[in-house]
Amino acid sequence: MEAPNLSPQSLNCFIHCFSDAGQFHLNRTLCRVWFDSGHLYLNVPQHGKKTTISLVRFYANFLAMEQAKNEWITGRVITEAVIDLPRSYNDESNRSILMSAADAIGVRIRRVFDRPLFAASVYVQFQQNVQKVLVFELGSSVLCSSLLEIRPSDRNITVLASKTFYGCPLLKFFGEKLGLKIQEHGREFRVLHAECERVKNVLASGKPNGKVDVSFLPRRPGVEMLAPLVDLDMLTNLNLDWIRRNIRQCLLQAGETSFNVVEEVVLVGVFVGNPVVRTTLESLFPGRRLRNELDPGTFVRTFLRLSAATIYGNAMVVSMDHIDRMWPEI
Structure with a gap:
């Protein structure tokens, strides 16, 4: 499997911020997974033909590519992994397939980190008397908002609701x-x-x-x-409405009807530094703190690499949404 060429946009370009998400969603929708005899399968192009493989094998191929990449970078054999799991992949089925895929290539998964939980926990030391936090993620793959509650007594964090939007x-x-x-x-x-x-x-x-x-x-x-006819105002308004609706639906899922319930916003993903995105979030959450003291685009992986190096014996860090780049184009 080879990664496809992604759209050549600037990471700070609001015009293109959903371009790759549109491509990934199209690939995933058209190349559908099906269930047969207790296993999940999908078709992949191979030597000019469609070949059926199990979803476990597809995940295993992805993990093997990550393993080979990390071995080339570090110059050592990689047998353990720490998984950065976005909310869109965090369900029992995906976790089971992931574990089976890792076993198939001889990799031991030391720990799976829930991305919004981990992103909020990095900032817990800065948060005083804050109980409701929105983790807002806008990367190249999906748009995701998660409402989290921090328990004052022990600073334990719980995800109350999470909403993911796919596509362009x-x-x-x-x-x-x-x-x-x-x-x-x-x-x-x-x-x-x-x-x-x-x-x-x-x-x-x-x-x-x-x-x-x-x-x-x-x-x-x-x-x-x-x-x-499409002009810049039309495209900008479509993108901004997509963001507002995503946050609103996340809050409604948690039983909240007002944006005022959010006390702080933690920013995650390469596009959250875009001035248009930031201005929109400031208008939705006036007076609330937008947490971006750390680089929003890289701090999750940076802190996970640190954890992997110091706690988990130099295990490789794998972000599971990167598999979207490998999804077959049928």
Whole structure:
């Protein structure tokens, strides 16, 4: 398996902040996992053909690549791992598959860290009399908000709710506008995704707008087939609404209707340093502390590497959402 080429955007470019997420979501939706005889399987391209492999083997291939990379960097044999597990992968099924995959390549998993819990715990020493914290993550793969409660007596942290959004809001918007469904119109969605990315590049080059070419679609009754015009304001508003809805749904999941319940926000991911994102969070949480004293893009892995080196005998650190980059494009 080889990692695909990711979109060539600047990490500080709000125009492209959901580009890779759109590609990953498309791959995962079109290359679906199925259950048969007690095991999960998926198709992967191999030598120009589709080959069926178990999901355990797919995870094992990913872990083996991480193992080889770490052995090349460190110059030593790697037999143990510490896992950085995002909320989107933190369920019983994924944990079981992960453990089986590690066993298959002879790697012992020393500990699995829940990413939002770990991110909040790094800041616990700074937090005085704070009980409700929102961990806001905006990276290249997904958008995720998690509401956590810190118990005053012992500073124990509990995740009250977590909401993950997948995909690109611009692609989602045009998919709905054109009456397309990913499962039924996979080829059309591939072309539409490419068109959305082309228009983003047009806007990033400084031009005021760009047209999404939909001429590849057959004419359908009741569906407007004129090339939609996209300008920077439209794209920015779609992205910001995606962020606001993600946070709002996280709070509602915890039974909270007001943003005021959040006392501090911990920032995680490469895009949270973007000025537009930060201004939006400041407007949603006026007067609340945005915790970014540490580099939001790297501090989780940095602290996990430190833990791996000092506590777990130089185990390698594996971020499980990096497997999204390996997901087959069928």
